Amino acid sequence: MKAAIFDMDGVIVDTNPHHRLAWRRYFERYGKPLTDDDFVHYVSGKHNDDILRHLFADRTLSPDEARQLAAEKESLFRDLYRPDISPVAGLPEFLQKLRKAGIRTAVGTSAPVENLDFVMDALNLRSYFDVLLDESKVTRPKPDPEIYQQAMRFLGVEPQESVIFEDSTTGIRAASSAGAYVVGLATTESPEKLLQAGANEVVRDFTELQVPIAIPSWFASGLSKLKS
Numbered sequence: 040m041k042a043a044i045f046d047m048d049g050v051i052v053d054t055n056p057h058h059r060l061a062w063r064r065y066f067e068r069y070g071k072p073l074t075d076d077d078f079v080h081y082v083s084g085k086h087n088d089d090i091l092r093h094l095f096a097d098r099t100l101s102p103d104e105a106r107q108l109a110a111e112k113e114s115l116f117r118d119l120y121r122p123d124i125s126p127v128a129g130l131p132e133f134l135q136k137l138r139k140a141g142i143r144t145a146v147g148t149s150a151p152v153e154n155l156d157f158v159m160d161a162l163n164l165r166s167y168f169d170v171l172l173d174e175s176k177v178t179r180p181k182p183d184p185e186i187y188q189q190a191m192r193f194l195g196v197e198p199q200e201s202v203i204f205e206d207s208t209t210g211i212r213a214a215s216s217a218g219a220y221v222v223g224l225a226t227t228e229s230p231e232k233l234l235q236a237g238a239n240e241v242v243r244d245f246t247e248l249q250v251p252i253a254i255p256s257w258f259a260s261g262l263s264k265l266k267s
């Protein structure tokens with residue numbers, strides 16, 4: 040493993056209960072209910088354009104209208120989440136170990152840059168990442184693999200050298216099509232759903248994970264000679 044790439048919502052921060060509340064209030068404003076099932080199907084891990092297309096299924100929004108509506112919702116979300124902001128359990132310690140082990144790191148989120156900045160700055164996490172990619176850096180949102188392919192390109196690693204951490208079935212499909220090893224975090228959806236979507240393994244949070252220690256190749260080959 041040379042690189043660890045993280046989704047943000049549901050992986051770095053367990054924001055989905057607050058996103059659900061913000062979207063629910065927002066949907067109600069426009070006369071539509073949002074059930075928990077709807078949230079998982081049409082919202083979690085999706086790009087705002089896709090979410091708004093579901094909300095306003097009866098008309099086409101202009102790009103300007105969509106941008107303004109998304110900005111309104113995200114500002115409501117940040118206000119709701121600000122008092123509760125905290126990292127997913129074990130994440131800061133896990134990031135410190137990755138740094139020590141020389142593993143390159145990135146974030147790939149469908150959220151706008153305002154949300155990414157809000158999380159990085161409030162939790163003081165910026166220095167742990169080599170690359171931060173928000174929605175504006177891609178033309179095709181998840182489940183398309185573009186954001187993860189870009190992250191690997193920036194980090195200079197191959198898919199088989201990368202581990203991606205994701206919590207939504209939409210994000211897991213993106214990560215798995217990018218060809219990486221996928222760890223599902225069961226913050227938002229059930230472990231069964233994450234495995235079905237293509238996760239290679241599922242954990243509850245980062246306290247369950249070990250950082251592999253890099254063994255120099257000369258030492259590893261010496262070890263295998265000793266064994267044989």
Ligand SMILES: O=P(O)(O)OC[C@H]1O[C@@H](O)[C@H](O)[C@@H](O)[C@@H]1O
Nearest residue numbers: 047048058083084085148149150
């Ligand atoms: O790609 P990520 O980090 O899971 O972000 C997805 C989130 O992006 C946000 O902008 C949406 O409003 C959320 O509802 C959505 O879940």
